[in-house]
Amino acid sequence: MHPPLKARRVVYAALPIAVATALALGGCTASPATAEANSVAWLYNVFLAAAGVVFVVVAALIGWSVIRYRGQAGDASLPPQTHGNLILEVVWWALPTLLVIGLFVISAQVLNATDKRSPSGAVRVRVEGFQWQWRFTYLDSGVQLVGLPDRPPQLVLPVGEQISFELVSADVIHSFYIPHFLLKRDTIPGLANRVDLTIDRAGTYGGQCAEFCGLLHARMVFSIRAVAPSDFQRWLSEQRALPPSPSP
Amino acid sequence: MTTAELQTPRPAHGEPRAGMVEFLTTTDHKQIGLLYIFTSLLFFGLSGVLALLMRAELTAPGLQLMNESTYNQLFTMHGTGMIFFFGSPLVVGLANYFVPLQIGAPDVAFPRLNALTYWLFLAGGLIAFSGFLTTSGAAAFGWTAYSPLSDSVYSPGAGPTLWIVGVLLGGASSILGAVNFIATIFTLRAPGMTMFRMPIFTWNMLVTSLLIMVSFPVLTAALAMLFLDRALGAHFFAGGDAILWQHLFWFFGHPEVYILILPFFGIVTEIIPVFSGKPVFGYRSFVFATMLIAAFSFSVWAHHMFATGFVNNLFFAITSMAIAIPTGVKYFNWIATMWRGHIRLQTPMLYSIGFLFMFLVGGITGPFLASPAIDYAVHDTYYLVAHFHYVLFGGTVFAAFAGFYFWFPKMTGRMLSERLGHLQFWPMLIGMNMTFFPMHILGLNGMPRRVADYPADAGWTGLNVIVTIGAVITALSIGVFVYNVVVSVFLRRGAPAPPDPWGGYSLEWWTTSPPPHHNFTSLPPIRSERPVFDARQAAAPGAIPDRTMAGGDVAHRPVRPGGTDG
Numbered sequence: 001m002h003p004p005l006k007a008r009r010v011v012y013a014a015l016p017i018a019v020a021t022a023l024a025l026g027g028c029t030a031s032p033a034t035a036e037a038n039s040v041a042w043l044y045n046v047f048l049a050a051a052g053v054v055f056v057v058v059a060a061l062i063g064w065s066v067i068r069y070r071g072q073a074g075d076a077s078l079p080p081q082t083h084g085n086l087i088l089e090v091v092w093w094a095l096p097t098l099l100v101i102g103l104f105v106i107s108a109q110v111l112n113a114t115d116k117r118s119p120s121g122a123v124r125v126r127v128e129g130f131q132w133q134w135r136f137t138y139l140d141s142g143v144q145l146v147g148l149p150d151r152p153p154q155l156v157l158p159v160g161e162q163i164s165f166e167l168v169s170a171d172v173i174h175s176f177y178i179p180h181f182l183l184k185r186d187t188i189p190g191l192a193n194r195v196d197l198t199i200d201r202a203g204t205y206g207g208q209c210a211e212f213c214g215l216l217h218a219r220m221v222f223s224i225r226a227v228a229p230s231d232f233q234r235w236l237s238e239q240r241a242l243p244p245s246p247s248p
Numbered sequence: 249m250t251t252a253e254l255q256t257p258r259p260a261h262g263e264p265r266a267g268m269v270e271f272l273t274t275t276d277h278k279q280i281g282l283l284y285i286f287t288s289l290l291f292f293g294l295s296g297v298l299a300l301l302m303r304a305e306l307t308a309p310g311l312q313l314m315n316e317s318t319y320n321q322l323f324t325m326h327g328t329g330m331i332f333f334f335g336s337p338l339v340v341g342l343a344n345y346f347v348p349l350q351i352g353a354p355d356v357a358f359p360r361l362n363a364l365t366y367w368l369f370l371a372g373g374l375i376a377f378s379g380f381l382t383t384s385g386a387a388a389f390g391w392t393a394y395s396p397l398s399d400s401v402y403s404p405g406a407g408p409t410l411w412i413v414g415v416l417l418g419g420a421s422s423i424l425g426a427v428n429f430i431a432t433i434f435t436l437r438a439p440g441m442t443m444f445r446m447p448i449f450t451w452n453m454l455v456t457s458l459l460i461m462v463s464f465p466v467l468t469a470a471l472a473m474l475f476l477d478r479a480l481g482a483h484f485f486a487g488g489d490a491i492l493w494q495h496l497f498w499f500f501g502h503p504e505v506y507i508l509i510l511p512f513f514g515i516v517t518e519i520i521p522v523f524s525g526k527p528v529f530g531y532r533s534f535v536f537a538t539m540l541i542a543a544f545s546f547s548v549w550a551h552h553m554f555a556t557g558f559v560n561n562l563f564f565a566i567t568s569m570a571i572a573i574p575t576g577v578k579y580f581n582w583i584a585t586m587w588r589g590h591i592r593l594q595t596p597m598l599y600s601i602g603f604l605f606m607f608l609v610g611g612i613t614g615p616f617l618a619s620p621a622i623d624y625a626v627h628d629t630y631y632l633v634a635h636f637h638y639v640l641f642g643g644t645v646f647a648a649f650a651g652f653y654f655w656f657p658k659m660t661g662r663m664l665s666e667r668l669g670h671l672q673f674w675p676m677l678i679g680m681n682m683t684f685f686p687m688h689i690l691g692l693n694g695m696p697r698r699v700a701d702y703p704a705d706a707g708w709t710g711l712n713v714i715v716t717i718g719a720v721i722t723a724l725s726i727g728v729f730v731y732n733v734v735v736s737v738f739l740r741r742g743a744p745a746p747p748d749p750w751g752g753y754s755l756e757w758w759t760t761s762p763p764p765h766h767n768f769t770s771l772p773p774i775r776s777e778r779p780v781f782d783a784r785q786a787a788a789p790g791a792i793p794d795r796t797m798a799g800g801d802v803a804h805r806p807v808r809p810g811g812t813d814g
Contacts, residue, residue: 028692029625029692030625030692030693030694037625039621040621040622040624040625043619043621043622044616044622044625047615047616047619047622051612051613051615051616054612055608055609055612058579058583058608059605059608061583062582062583062586062601062604062605062608065583065586065587065589065591066586066591066593066601069524069586069587069588069589069590069591070591070593071525071589071590071591071592072590075590077590078525078590079524079525079526079588079589079590080526080588081526081527082526082527082529082584082588083527083529083530083531084529084530084531084532084533085529085530085584088580088584089530089533089577089580092576092577092580093533093573093577095576096572096573096576096577097573099572100569100570100572100573100615103569103615103619104565104566104569107565107569107619107620107621107622108562108565110619110621111561111562111565111619111620111621114621114624115561131402167557171396171402172394172396172397172402173394173396173397173490173491175555175628177628177694177696179625179629179693179694180694182624182625183624183625184555184624184625184627184628185555185557185624186555186556186557188490188491188556188558189396189490190489190490191490191491191558193556193557193558194557206694206703206706208694208696208699209696210555210627210628210629210696211394211555211628212320212389212390212394212397212628212697212698213397214320214388214389214397214402214403215316215317215320215388216316217316217320217698217699217700218316218699218700218701218702219701221703
């Protein structure tokens, strides 16, 4: 048998609260590590707050309707047969319209910030996706890093300097994805993409191909180590002294 | 409510035959509807088993049960099966059975074309899944078949070609079915059944059919081009334009999402008024919102392509966000329909309320993905997987079960157990939330979709364990449904269904359960969108005699929650 009436009412009331709590607890993005990612995380949190309000209000209305207007056993009377209400309907066409306009405006502002291109980045890196790893080339120095499915490459980059990624593909479509940068961009055969960003926090950040690209898609992992500019220059000159790594 | 039963002469053709022969040769919309529903549920089960295998593999890091090749085939065929061979045909099956009944028609406009669509769909499904029988396995490029990965160079073998042919046949079947529904709704409505007296389910099926008519031919053409690329080296996509495929695919693919949800909005909009004892609140507003969603759905496709960097992201952001408006309006209409009603929490209503809560979660994560900057972060991660499973499982599947429990008595002549229906509901609700909610967090923390494996040090293992346990609980709840159906129909233990077990409003509740060969021996006067309700009121002015009692016959008392059934 199903639980008695009161217990079920508690369940209905608890459900939206539980989901809202879970949303609030689990809803945060990975901690942002670039200047651009900070504004994306801010945008995400605004959306999350709006979504939370919408969820709680709508879920409460549904829950209230079900609990308050539950029919009584043996009551055969007919409830009022309301067919509609013009004013109410105008109001609830207007409310989501206003919300959507607001969310769009801030989305456009953040998008303009994340998509903006600087004239020329201080560090230019070509990212080439291939089945199933990455080839990173520092365009100013010619240093090249090539990964293998069981030997992921580590890209070293300076903190606080403008970095330009030029994204290309050798075969199928891949996607250059770094969770802590709150960013991904596809690498597409025949088309070059570009992303500019500035890392503002030193550390090591994992990355991975996000566009399914065939058999060993899951092994297209890499990492980015963000270091102080002086350490970056030292690392770069060390690399330049090494013989070029063999192509796979 | 019994009226004089008129004996109409049965036409010479199309007379029912016995047993299997009848099912194999039928042109009756109800038999074809049942074939569609039964077959689509088999594909639901098959695709669900593929999902369980995927979950088993992802429970722990490392490859335990299968290699990458097998895993990639599993998620490809899971998506393909669920979208093309469960979702779309289930829509067609329910519409087949109920659109003619709801408009008071004896059958669809083109019964033989209708039979053809079923056999095309079955052939398509079997061909697509037959890839598993080839040496190189089934297609393994995802249900979206992105080019150039889907080309013969990167995906050699027969499996991918079988996938193209199978999906193409399934799509062709949908197009022919849509033609049939549009013709049926425009030409075969009973006298008095004006467009604005049609039940909302029929309205939504009309709009869905129009969506199919516009979107599926684009998929068919794209698949033909992909086939030419693979077979003859045509270079439309591979060696041609690498993202052209995505434009064509999503020009179909996004309307397809609405094809998979609008009919189920319709089902819920049939159920909520009946079980609240009220008419639907804002009928015309509701129809207008449906049309608006359909119209918008053709201007949003490239929100699947924000991360390509080659579409106008702002344009597709505003069109995609705008869809939240008519969808939000529907929620207000549903709530206002329940408001001050007399709500009966029988199984169809229970699943409809489950739908309201779960689709709400899927709905509010939609605008996140419509905002390009946020999409850069969460696109193609488990966040996206969570979003569309709340929409398609929390939305479509919950509403489908609402529809099954609502219409099962009409289709089979037997009631399902209310007790088992409740017993299925709670594990399904808990299971699906355990399965799909943690995926939001996994996605935000960077777990991409479509990966056979993940690093042990990524911190994703615990949530993946919860997801797998949730999937098992969900599967068990579906098992309860199968048991319920087997006991009711195949063991013949379900209570016999009266014509109108729920106190329904639309014409399908006027005829017997199941309806006779050409559906109606009489029709009530049709003066509103609730002809059966009106007839019931006319018979007993002032009040509904007993909304839970069909035909006023105590022997046919339907099963109620807390009642003593099976």
